[in-house]
Amino acid sequence: MSHVIKHGLLVADDWRLVQAGEPPADPARAILPLADWLARPEHPAVWLAPDDDPDALLPHLVHLSLIAIHFPVFTDGRGYSLARLLRQRHGYRGELRAVGDVLRDQLYFLHACGFDAFSLRADQSPAEAVAALADYRWQPLGQR
Structure with missing residues (x-):
């Protein structure tokens, strides 16, 4: 079973990303x-x-449990902007997950933009990433 980091904890991931x-x-x-x-x-x-x-999601945001934003390469910063738009401008409150070429070193900055869940690249250790997050004060989205 794969795992995802959610709210700073390592949890089993029962969602599956489907390709077009x-x-x-x-x-x-x-x-x-x-x-x-x-x-x-x-x-x-x-x-x-x-x-x-x-x-395209705006009329449906209240019904969406999860929005994942794909990072094709870790140097592509457009996902950060998408997260900010969804959280701050459009008020999305469900799970916002970073997927794709996501590295442990990005988690703090991804979280600062609104992500609350992370599916790391296969060569990244989720357990080590969770331990690294302990260096930062983890605040749930509603308390920022």
């Missing part, structure tokens, strides 16, 4: 790409690529 056009093995626990999600906006989880427009 791929049928989900468990539709109830699938994170659909925006293009596929638009055909099924009642679905509770979506992922955004860096160049996706988050405005």
Whole structure:
């Protein structure tokens, strides 16, 4: 079973990121790409690529349990902007997860932009990343 860092803790990840056009093995626990999600906006989880427009989600934010933002490479900072827009401008309160080429060294800055969950790159140790987060004061989003 894979793990995700959520609210500063390492937890089992029962969500699965689905690629465009791929049928989900468990539709109830699938994170659909925006293009596929638009055909099924009642679905509770979506992922955004860096160049996706988050405005397509606005009428549905209250119903989304999870929005994942994909980082194709760790040097692509557009995901930080998407997170800020969703949290601060649009008031999204559900889980906001960083996925893709996510490194332990980015977690503090990702959290500062609104992410509360992180799926690290395969060569990164989630347990070590959680330990590294202890160096920072972890505040739930509503207390900032």
